[in-house]
Amino acid sequence: MTKSSTRQSDHPPFAFVLFGGTGDLAMRKILPALYAAHRDGLLAPEGRIVAVANTALDTSGYLRWVGEHVKPHISGAAFDDSVWRSFLERMAYVVLDASQPEAFSVLRDALDTGRGRRIYYLATGPALFVPICRALASAGLTEGSRIVLEKPLGYDLESSNAINDAVGQIFNEDQIYRIDHYLGKEAVQNLLALRFGNSLFEPLWRREWVESIQITVAEELGVEGRGNFYDQTGALRDMVQNHLLQLLSIIAMEPPRSMDADAVRDEKLRVLRALKPLLGDEIRHNVVRGQYHVGAIKGASVCAYHAEQGVGQGSTTETFVALKAEVESWRWAGVPFFLRTGKRLAGRLAEIVVNFRPVPHSALGPTALRPGSNRLTIRLQPNESIRLSALAKQPGMGMTLQGVHLDLAFDQFFQQDRMEAYQRLLLDVIGGRLALFVRRDEQEAAWRWVAPIIEDWDGHASPPKPYASGTWGPAAASALLARHSTCWPEEEN
Structure with a gap:
């Protein structure tokens, strides 16, 4: 060993x-x-x-x-x-x-x-x-x-509460470990270190300096033989309700008094409870759902979702979700959080992008006013890293600005092997450490926020928008950001 x-x-x-x-x-x-x-x-x-x-x-x-x-x-x-x-x-x-x-x-x-x-x-x-x-x-x-x-712990708020009630009659809350493997990823742990271990970022981590935040969890894979399960679940329940909202809560949380389990989870809960509800027309305006059709992944043809084993004909289950969320707090009021996840997309990617506001006035030309010039990108997969994008003078005559990057690639900087998410989380269970696990009230708050979207889709909503496999989803996801004068990172070039 x-x-x-x-x-x-x-x-x-x-x-x-x-x-x-x-x-x-x-x-x-x-x-x-x-x-x-x-x-x-x-x-x-x-x-x-x-x-x-x-x-x-x-x-x-x-x-x-x-x-x-x-x-x-x-x-x-x-x-x-x-x-x-x-x-x-x-x-x-x-x-x-x-x-x-x-x-x-x-x-x-x-x-x-x-x-x-x-x-x-x-x-x-x-x-x-x-x-x-x-x-x-x-x-x-x-x-x-x-x-x-x-996960998934239930199908909706009611079924989740029913499971939690029944399990809670047998086990105390401090005996229950609701696992979300994204919380065990090294880059997520480094997000906490970045925020709460460095005075450099804390003054900037607020509405005055942050223009928008994007969270993407993209998969190249389809349902991979799990059609029976996935067709009853969909991307909103499978990914948004847990993984993406957990990442959002860590990004937006206030500094905890300590890294004790309940201190951290109390602050995450405050964020989830501060999410502005999406209701009625707001859902149709700020939420995009899609479903993959035929296309190609790395040059290989793949079938449409309807042709997957276990998927019902005419299914309206979403394989893609993009949405705009807002946190109603003094720190984040008015800052849009764009969340995106899907299957059969153009690449396997999980990242958080913090877009800082451009300078209010530039004597150096329009480049300094371009959105995305100052950006922090925290990549969770496939290669965990942190990149800070800034502007510098291009060598030569004149004052021509060019984008530059400060990179921290964990596998290059740290010589020891990185611990995989499940290994860290299983060792925390064995050791009795609860900080990286979801408390019941967190889970309930997340289900409560997505519940109106589920109800709307189950009611009178239009079917998912089709997108070709191997792309970044339906065009409506790009239009969602365009309405806020921004775009997804892959659309900038």
């Missing part, structure tokens, strides 16, 4: 119970993250991983399954065969139908031999969250434990 900054003996023992242990999320994200933590010496030697699913396998068969499905998601340089073998020694497998409470006695028997705090990770559909929690309680397996809930 590689050296870690702390000894294994400093890390608490645990029993990590992974429901949905044969599922896609477990194979692509959770188990690779646990392997990385094991490789880096960040898991206690006594820590155990118990995978739970209803696939008929014994433990040896499950370990072969894991070898086939998890290894492709671990980069070659990060994989070590001897470390992998020792990682598998932590694992056991329990065949269990999560909808049958009486079957949980098998899980209880498997856990009775273990040490440490029990952590239940529900990598299942939300319909199983409440049955699993109730079955765990009936089997006497909840005392002192922690539970991790994956």
Whole structure:
């Protein structure tokens, strides 16, 4: 194993119970993250991983399954065969139908031999969250434990509250970890450091100096075989209600008194509650929804959303959303926040762009008055970085201004390996750190804000606007920004 900054003996023992242990999320994200933590010496030697699913396998068969499905998601340089073998020694497998409470006695028997705090990770559909929690309680397996809930937590405000009410009857709020993996990304952590660790930006981080803020989370992929799930969810519920609003709340929050979990989450909650409601005609004026049609991604033809497996004919589910939000506070009044997310777009990209206002008067020509001349770009993926754009004099005669960049590429500046989002978040669950997880009142405030948009679309709204796969979405998303005399970054050249 590689050296870690702390000894294994400093890390608490645990029993990590992974429901949905044969599922896609477990194979692509959770188990690779646990392997990385094991490789880096960040898991206690006594820590155990118990995978739970209803696939008929014994433990040896499950370990072969894991070898086939998890290894492709671990980069070659990060994989070590001897470390992998020792990682598998932590694992056991329990065949269990999560909808049958009486079957949980098998899980209880498997856990009775273990040490440490029990952590239940529900990598299942939300319909199983409440049955699993109730079955765990009936089997006497909840005392002192922690539970991790994956998104989406419900379908709307009512269903989200129903799940939270039921889970809250069994687990205390400080036992519940609602995970949003974007909060574990290194660049998001650096956004907090940038804002609250440097006096340079704080005086500028307000309406007097910020013209607009853009948040983009774009995917090249389509629904990738998850048509049955996605057609009941859509981009607004899948991405805006959680990922994008969480990023917005971190950008717009006031400085917390400390980095304690509730201090940070209190400030995020204030932002979510200060979001100006979108109602009636405001929805149709400030929200764009789209759906991808045929097109090409990196030269390869791809099908329309309607042709995806599991998608209903004539479906009006959105695969793209762009909208304008406003935070009604003294710091941000009048500053538009433009949010955008979609599938089958021109590139894989997650970034936050803070556009500062141009100088009020320029003696150096019109270049200094051009929007976007002064800009801070925080890129979350694919390559985490921070870029500050400014103007400088071009060498030579005269005073010709040219855009220049100050770049911080984390992989070049910091020599140590970066920790992936899921690894950081899983270690926080094991260590009992809640700051990077969503509190119930945050989640409720986010659902409450998107609820009128959902109701409008379910009512009399027009169908999603079509856009060709491999583009940046429907033209209406560009028109939305044009009405505010700005544009998306890729449209500037």
